[in-house]
Amino acid sequence: MIEENDILAILFRVTYIRDRFHLFKYPFTEKLLEQWRLFLRQFPNENACYTYLYDHKWPDGFRCPKCNYPNCTKILTRRMPIYQCHQCYHQTTLTANTIMELSRLPLQKWLMAFFFLSLDQIGVNAFQLHLLLQVTYKTAWTLHRKVRQAISQADFFELLGKTMDHSNKMDTVDTDEKTSSTPTFTTNSHTCGIMFERAPQHKPVMIGFEMNSPQMQADVANHSNVGKAGANSSINSSTYSHKHTHDPLITHIKLKLIPTTHMVGIDRVSSPYVATYKHLHFEKHISPDQITHAPRMSYRQRRAVQKAFDYMIRRFIQTYGTIKNKYLQFYFNEMCFYYEATIHQYSIFHRLSKLSMIYKAHKAIRAN
Ligand SMILES: [Zn+2]
Numbered sequence: 001m002i003e004e005n006d007i008l009a010i011l012f013r014v015t016y017i018r019d020r021f022h023l024f025k026y027p028f029t030e031k032l033l034e035q036w037r038l039f040l041r042q043f044p045n046e047n048a049c050y051t052y053l054y055d056h057k058w059p060d061g062f063r064c065p066k067c068n069y070p071n072c073t074k075i076l077t078r079r080m081p082i083y084q085c086h087q088c089y090h091q092t093t094l095t096a097n098t099i100m101e102l103s104r105l106p107l108q109k110w111l112m113a114f115f116f117l118s119l120d121q122i123g124v125n126a127f128q129l130h131l132l133l134q135v136t137y138k139t140a141w142t143l144h145r146k147v148r149q150a151i152s153q154a155d156f157f158e159l160l161g162k163t164m165d166h167s168n169k170m171d172t173v174d175t176d177e178k179t180s181s182t183p184t185f186t187t188n189s190h191t192c193g194i195m196f197e198r199a200p201q202h203k204p205v206m207i208g209f210e211m212n213s214p215q216m217q218a219d220v221a222n223h224s225n226v227g228k229a230g231a232n233s234s235i236n237s238s239t240y241s242h243k244h245t246h247d248p249l250i251t252h253i254k255l256k257l258i259p260t261t262h263m264v265g266i267d268r269v270s271s272p273y274v275a276t277y278k279h280l281h282f283e284k285h286i287s288p289d290q291i292t293h294a295p296r297m298s299y300r301q302r303r304a305v306q307k308a309f310d311y312m313i314r315r316f317i318q319t320y321g322t323i324k325n326k327y328l329q330f331y332f333n334e335m336c337f338y339y340e341a342t343i344h345q346y347s348i349f350h351r352l353s354k355l356s357m358i359y360k361a362h363k364a365i366r367a368n
Helices: 004-011 020-024 027-042 046-057 107-117 126-133 137-157 167-172 214-223 271-281 299-320 325-344 348-358
Strands: 072-075 082-085 190-198 204-212 249-257 291-293
Touching (some): 004 027, 027 107, 046 107, 126 137, 137 325, 190 271, 190 299, 204 271, 249 325
Antiparallel strands (some): 072 082, 190 204
């Protein structure tokens, strides 16, 4: 098992903790180690991990993935139990059809990975995971990629504009995954929009977002730690602080790379691309003209989008440096995931566990 000192050294990217006591004086460090001890108490062995993930996969008890029948026989000849449906004789396991399928890693390593990835103050990359989990770099990289795939799949199905005109819908979505109660949103307090930006390496990206008015933002702030960031809660700048409290708050966001073929000149995007973007990433009940474009937004609205974008890019660079084009979209989806988790105070650990278990439950798997 990895030593606590090593965890700190790896997370804070120092090869040797010479200044150990200096590091320890940050409240975040103490809190982190406390959470780690709690994790080990909650998940001391494979059994505990199995039960936890089982509850995520089958919260209402076993269901056959083929015919939805609730009764099965448990066959205990392999490393993991096989469940055979009483009705159609289909055989399944806990990890079948999840990101853990075909992986030989113990479940505890997966949950440890979720633990380290859920530290929202610190972005953890594959190299750090390799050291923290004590697995090969290749294994850590693959694991991290699969987590990003699960996040990307959720991103594909979670459309923007849920809270617009369907105010009561908010309560029915994932309420069990939040650590705090859902703020009450009312009709017309939300704005949907898109904005063109340049990501690192000058990649053109389209930002799609949902923002709420300053009055509504006050409600969200009461329910979360947004705005409390500072020396007490964080030791680096990646924590999101909402300084301009009268500005709108971006509550949901998507960053999508724009294929260069859809660029018209340097800073204009083709209209078919914009139309497809709105169609793909916003709820069906939102008409395209309800989605504001940057030139029609107020200064404060633009500043709010800019701020959320800067936060994500800063975290991206701090964690990964540069990333090859091929995977960039997956990393952007991950950044949006962390941003929203910070804003809505989701338990990231809980959410990653859930996403990993429901992965592939839907057929479509794609980055955009
Ligand atoms: Zn069945």
